[in-house]
Amino acid sequence: MSEEFIRERIDELRLAINRHNSHYHQYDSPQVSDAEYDRLFRELQELEQAYPAFRTPDSPTERMGAEPLKGFDPVSHEVPMLSLDNALSDDELIAFDKRLRERLDTERIEYLAEPKLDGLAISLVYEHAILLRAATRGDGQVGENVTRNVQTIRSIPLKLNGKKIPQFIEIRGEIFMPKKGFLALNQRCRATGMKEFANPRNAAAGSLRQLDSRITATRPLDFFCYGHGVFVDQLRPKSHWKMLQLMRSWGLPVCPEGQIVQGIEACREYFQRLQEKRVALDYEIDGVVYKVDNFALQERLGFIARAPRWAIARKFPAEEALSVVADIDVQVGRTGALTPVARLRPVEVGGVTVTNATLHNADEVRRKDVRKGDTVVVRRAGDVIPEVARVVMEHRKPGASPFAMPSRCPICGSAVETVAGESTIRCSGGLACPAQHREMIKHFASRKAMDIEGLGDKRISQLIERKMIDSVADLYRLDVDRLKGLERMGRKSAENLVQAIENSKKTTLARFIHAFGLRDVGEATAQLLEQRLGSLEAIMDADEDSLMELPGIGPVVARNIRHFFDQPSNRKVTEQLVAAGITWQAVRTIKDTLHQPLAGQSFVLTGTLDSMPRDQAKQELKKLGARISASLSSKTDYLVVGDNPGSKASKALDLDVEILSEEDFLSLIR
Numbered sequence: 001m002s003e004e005f006i007r008e009r010i011d012e013l014r015l016a017i018n019r020h021n022s023h024y025h026q027y028d029s030p031q032v033s034d035a036e037y038d039r040l041f042r043e044l045q046e047l048e049q050a051y052p053a054f055r056t057p058d059s060p061t062e063r064m065g066a067e068p069l070k071g072f073d074p075v076s077h078e079v080p081m082l083s084l085d086n087a088l089s090d091d092e093l094i095a096f097d098k099r100l101r102e103r104l105d106t107e108r109i110e111y112l113a114e115p116k117l118d119g120l121a122i123s124l125v126y127e128h129a130i131l132l133r134a135a136t137r138g139d140g141q142v143g144e145n146v147t148r149n150v151q152t153i154r155s156i157p158l159k160l161n162g163k164k165i166p167q168f169i170e171i172r173g174e175i176f177m178p179k180k181g182f183l184a185l186n187q188r189c190r191a192t193g194m195k196e197f198a199n200p201r202n203a204a205a206g207s208l209r210q211l212d213s214r215i216t217a218t219r220p221l222d223f224f225c226y227g228h229g230v231f232v233d234q235l236r237p238k239s240h241w242k243m244l245q246l247m248r249s250w251g252l253p254v255c256p257e258g259q260i261v262q263g264i265e266a267c268r269e270y271f272q273r274l275q276e277k278r279v280a281l282d283y284e285i286d287g288v289v290y291k292v293d294n295f296a297l298q299e300r301l302g303f304i305a306r307a308p309r310w311a312i313a314r315k316f317p318a319e320e321a322l323s324v325v326a327d328i329d330v331q332v333g334r335t336g337a338l339t340p341v342a343r344l345r346p347v348e349v350g351g352v353t354v355t356n357a358t359l360h361n362a363d364e365v366r367r368k369d370v371r372k373g374d375t376v377v378v379r380r381a382g383d384v385i386p387e388v389a390r391v392v393m394e395h396r397k398p399g400a401s402p403f404a405m406p407s408r409c410p411i412c413g414s415a416v417e418t419v420a421g422e423s424t425i426r427c428s429g430g431l432a433c434p435a436q437h438r439e440m441i442k443h444f445a446s447r448k449a450m451d452i453e454g455l456g457d458k459r460i461s462q463l464i465e466r467k468m469i470d471s472v473a474d475l476y477r478l479d480v481d482r483l484k485g486l487e488r489m490g491r492k493s494a495e496n497l498v499q500a501i502e503n504s505k506k507t508t509l510a511r512f513i514h515a516f517g518l519r520d521v522g523e524a525t526a527q528l529l530e531q532r533l534g535s536l537e538a539i540m541d542a543d544e545d546s547l548m549e550l551p552g553i554g555p556v557v558a559r560n561i562r563h564f565f566d567q568p569s570n571r572k573v574t575e576q577l578v579a580a581g582i583t584w585q586a587v588r589t590i591k592d593t594l595h596q597p598l599a600g601q602s603f604v605l606t607g608t609l610d611s612m613p614r615d616q617a618k619q620e621l622k623k624l625g626a627r628i629s630a631s632l633s634s635k636t637d638y639l640v641v642g643d644n645p646g647s648k649a650s651k652a653l654d655l656d657v658e659i660l661s662e663e664d665f666l667s668l669i670r
Ligand code: IVH
Pocket: 082, 083, 084, 085, 114, 115, 116, 117, 118, 119, 120, 121, 122, 137, 173, 174, 226, 227, 289, 307, 308, 311, 313
């Protein structure tokens, strides 16, 4: 078969499969039998396997997922992914509107009101209309590259279709799991003995952060877009609403509940209406987002810190339920922090069974005066850890005694210390405290760090007690013979554990740094360090000043990092780990070159321009990558209209081609 023939067949198969997909998913009316569909799909897979040169990222076969990854690469967001300010009451919403009206000196503001979707923020980069990269929000500056997983989500187009698609655009939106899909997934988990997910948001997060995209492909994820990141300004519609309509025209799903509302009264009515509709929607929402619709006004308002001044989230009230405190325990964490935890009689709060609630710290317990036996209001807001909101004093049993934090560590008996300015009490035992020691190793082995499967609480305690490990470097010296003698450990499990430890050696620099468990250095900061400093040596040797130059790293975190790597014992363990064979790949970043902002856009010019001859105008557009054609068609993106334009202008209206005045044109080329 000639290559040309193969390519044609591949194109044909892709078209057919895409058509069947839309009939099946969008219109609910399949046009072929499952068997026929499978046959086409397999043929395409086989051809692509035999002719890898013809594989493209928009092929429907990409939806199936691929070989597992070892970790996610960090991605730096060109335009930071911001968060939203919250209005906790109607009054705060009214104050927001008043503030904006004063700044803009206007009577009434047009807002776009839409549900606050309870999922995960995602950034989708389309270059030449093809989905090239998908990244999580991370800390807003640096996220994770989850492209392989996102390609498996059916409602996210692998290729945009339609007009006025810029050569480079970043779409922002929310990935979530519909309620129905969530229930079905948990049913599947129950049937196969897997752990169930606590709520749709967790299920969505867990599914999106799968290293094996073939697993993600089996999860019912969905998506709505609500905004954009990088986008060449001049080509942008004039308002958020119009932008959403344009994105919808490209095949991107937009939440149908969004609506333009005029002024604050209408905002409140929308909130009421949506709250009533909430249970009936097939996806979880936790409030309303109000955005100033007009882009020019948004720009005038700008940003404060990490949130835009032109938008606000009004959350639905938190969900609450009554329970009884069976006991108050004190947990010792990895950094020695003592956290009081209320053990509760199990209670349903917003669809989730809660048995523990954090009491945060000694100050909080004192402030709320929570005592054993108390009836309490338990509150859960979104993905926040459940907490005890308040005690129902009328139900307090006589003789209940106030809770006091211990003066010695409940695990190792070391004295506790209070740090000036912090409400946290810490065990002073350091790694001599079995709890801290265990938590530190547990963190090192955890999924988001070195990801050593099967190394849980009990196993770690056992290994420490038997003196088989002391530092994390000792893990890499364990062998099957020594392990298989342990209680509840046969040869097979010993082999599995050794294999899991071996597998963990291939990792990413960010995971490795995160695994050390430095105070205040979480995943996002570790990724930032990897992305900006690039190598372990550079991170270990960076001084506090250069660390503080990195976005989001302040003096305290800089000092913690420096302090950690100044300890000879920490340097030694790090070196031992590297010597044991822990490796990672060099860091990659994506470059989005915007030097040809009009590439892929087709222009027609008509009439005479005041500022320059038409030929020069064409040259200017070509320099920016635009295609110029002589006649209008439905494929034309823009018509530039000068004086005495003739019939083209009216034809453009019929063809729904956007018309640019000379002024628009000049601002575009500038
Ligand atoms: S707009 C700068 N619109 O809320 C604008 N965000 O607190 C920020 N979210 O990380 C995004 N629904 O994940 C926007 N309709 C919506 C949203 C929404 C949910 C999430 C988003 C973001 C977080 C900000």
